[in-house]
Amino acid sequence: MQQTAAGDTAARRALLLWARERLEGGRDGEIRDALRRMPSAAAASGLWDAVCRAVEDDEAASEHEVGVRLFAFPIVLVVAGRQPAVVTGTLAHPDAIREALEKHGALGAARNVGLSNALCARTALDAIEPSAVLRWSREWSGPPRELAPQEIRVERGREQVHVRFIVGAGISPRDAPSIVETASNIGAWGIPLAKLLMQELACPAVDLLALPRPPVGLLRAPLAGRQAEIEAAFHLFVSNTLRELRAAAGEPTAIVSAHEGAAGAEVRVSMSSVFDAALLEGFRWPLHPFDDLQRIEAVIAELLQACRVDDLRVIPKVLPERMGSGRLFLRGGDAGTGDRAH
Incomplete structure (x- = not known):
């Protein structure tokens, strides 16, 4: 056991040194190529973690007592319009947001904290x-x-889920907790920040809900935001679909399946009724190369069970992009969908 632990530590150290060499030389292409060649999601995720740590724990800057730390707050935005509209991507008062975070202890020992006034997208x-x-x-x-x-x-009449990011930087002692650590307790500052954001982004004829998430390092932010966005969209899908199916035909059947196609892999959740074949709704959860399939299936199952979906089925094998019928989603009566998972 000790030999295994020592080997794991040595491997992590080697990855960290490899990442630092490429970062110092601006050899980002080599990092991208190595990530593409990783044999598994776990291996790719481990390599990316090493790259992030090499930036977050910069040895070259460790000689200074203080240092700059970059971070991003993912903000999930749920919007519904009574007519077509545009919600701004620019914050008019970023200083008010910084003051609220400081007041509620999110910034810790960081000083000279600056927040961008741009609500940027994940692609940026x-x-x-x-x-x-x-x-x-x-x-x-x-x-x-x-x-x-x-x-x-x-768009008019349709609830949408988006994610945007508030990017910031702060100077803090190198031996002090980072903003990522001091703001990890979202209960202390989440509601005040949400209220400020909803005031800033208020738009006529638009219902908007802001759901801030804990900050993460800048390189980790796209993945954290992607996960938060998909999970929020899935919650919205489950809530709306269960309400409609239960009102129309009673308790639904839910089927969780994994699919592989030309566009990549994804997990799908199909919800249908045994009493009405016309009732079939589905959700598509695209998979990222770093995603843990078992964790995603557990998140899906946990929510469905919490919503008291009794007929929950999990397909144990990977399915093609489309079924033989040409459909993307499965009904409870389809061949091969099996029995209840619990």
């Missing part, structure tokens, strides 16, 4: 090279100015 953060984040953290220049705001176009 995905496009940032890891070596650029390392460079920004050494320049002491505040949150990156290259990030553009991304507005939200609201």
